[in-house]
Amino acid sequence: MAIEFRAVSHSYSVEPVLEELSVSARAGEITCLLGASGSGKSTLLRLAAGLERLQAGSIWLDGELLADRDHHPAPESRPIGLVFQDHVLFPHKTVRANVAFGVERENGDAVDRALENVGLTGFGGRFPDTLSGGQQQRVALARALAPQPAVVLLDEPFASIDATLRRQLREATRAALKAANNVAIIVTHDPEEALELADRIVVIEEGRIVQDGEPADLWSSPASVGVAMLFGQAQRLSGQATASGIETSFGVLAPRGDVIGDVDVVVRPEAIDLELDTSSPIVISDVRFLGRRALVVIENGDDRLRASIDGMPTALAVGSNVGVSIDADETFVFPARRGT
Numbered sequence: 001m002a003i004e005f006r007a008v009s010h011s012y013s014v015e016p017v018l019e020e021l022s023v024s025a026r027a028g029e030i031t032c033l034l035g036a037s038g039s040g041k042s043t044l045l046r047l048a049a050g051l052e053r054l055q056a057g058s059i060w061l062d063g064e065l066l067a068d069r070d071h072h073p074a075p076e077s078r079p080i081g082l083v084f085q086d087h088v089l090f091p092h093k094t095v096r097a098n099v100a101f102g103v104e105r106e107n108g109d110a111v112d113r114a115l116e117n118v119g120l121t122g123f124g125g126r127f128p129d130t131l132s133g134g135q136q137q138r139v140a141l142a143r144a145l146a147p148q149p150a151v152v153l154l155d156e157p158f159a160s161i162d163a164t165l166r167r168q169l170r171e172a173t174r175a176a177l178k179a180a181n182n183v184a185i186i187v188t189h190d191p192e193e194a195l196e197l198a199d200r201i202v203v204i205e206e207g208r209i210v211q212d213g214e215p216a217d218l219w220s221s222p223a224s225v226g227v228a229m230l231f232g233q234a235q236r237l238s239g240q241a242t243a244s245g246i247e248t249s250f251g252v253l254a255p256r257g258d259v260i261g262d263v264d265v266v267v268r269p270e271a272i273d274l275e276l277d278t279s280s281p282i283v284i285s286d287v288r289f290l291g292r293r294a295l296v297v298i299e300n301g302d303d304r305l306r307a308s309i310d311g312m313p314t315a316l317a318v319g320s321n322v323g324v325s326i327d328a329d330e331t332f333v334f335p336a337r338r339g340t
């Protein structure tokens with residue numbers, strides 16, 4: 001089973017929200033659609049669910065047309081389950097009745113299985129207002145999964161859950177989706193969340209897909225500055241690339257392929273090593289203890305960089321001058337965008 005979006009474009013007014021976007025997602029694989037607020041993520045899900053009519057392009061389920069401009073089946077006739085940010089449960093129905101909504105009558109097994117998959121066996125008789133926010137969101141997930149839809153779409157499902165519960169809920173959700181084995185697309189703006197949940201991450205920027213791959217590929221070979229900046233607390237520096245090296249305010253990096261001219265260099269804190277050097281113009285402006293690692297902030301004039309150093313670097317005191325070496329493997333270089 002697979003869902004496929006082909007050259008989908010959409011606009012609510014003049015500005016396009018989605019631009020000839022093509023992407024697909026397969027069963028058994030959790031796909032995260034990752035992008036900033038306003039990038040068009042919800043619009044894509046709403047088009048698939050039938051809450052919005054297609055203007056251009058098409059959506060296919062297993063090679064069969066689901067929707068296009070001329071073909072707009074009603075939401076309830078689509079084999080698609082939806083989970084939104086705010087778990088909209090029926091307050092006066094029990095958990096069981098909530099989950100059973102949309103399931104063929106007398107299919108109690110499907111309801112039991114859905115509750116079991118989200119770890120809520122035994123909660124069937126409770127009412128939503130006796131549950132925590134996280135439990136309510138699991139009921140919403142169970143309700144979406146109970147009819148065994150071919151596709152389940154989750155739109156920022158943990159956004160209204162407090163941070164401590166969120167991690168637990170991600171694990172429960174991933175387990176439930178893996179057990180259900182349908183096509184699952186989770187929308188998020190949180191890169192950490194995408195890493196924790198996804199088998200595959202699709203990055204969307206302003207209505208276009210900029211990269212689509214396994215988490216490790218995005219981490220090690222980001223296709224753009226935007227993707228590189230998503231992970232590992234990356235930081236951006238301006239640089240000047242020549243054939244002999246890339247000059248930045250924190251030293252010269254080894255040259256990178258055929259990239260010449262103004263560049264953006266994206267650096268992760270772990271890639272940076274520091275050594276006391278009284279002749280260097282770079283100064284330590286802050287040191288923070290973070291447990292196994294320390295965060296050391298360095299400055300050269302107006303430019304700042306955060307370095308993550310193993311242990312507690314007692315020699316690296318605030319005010320010291322340091323030389324900087326940057327590991328090329330954790331550093332990404334892109335031609336600078338004109339005008340920025």
Ligand code: ADP
Pocket residue numbers: 012013017035036037038039040041042043044
């Ligand atoms: P995301 O879910 O990634 O935050 P959306 O798909 O919700 O993005 O929205 C993309 C853009 O479309 C935003 O600029 C948003 O303001 C606009 N938009 C979304 N829904 C509507 C609507 N019903 N009417 C007008 N503009 C909308």
Ligand code: MG
Pocket residue numbers: 041042043155156
């Ligand atoms: Mg949204």
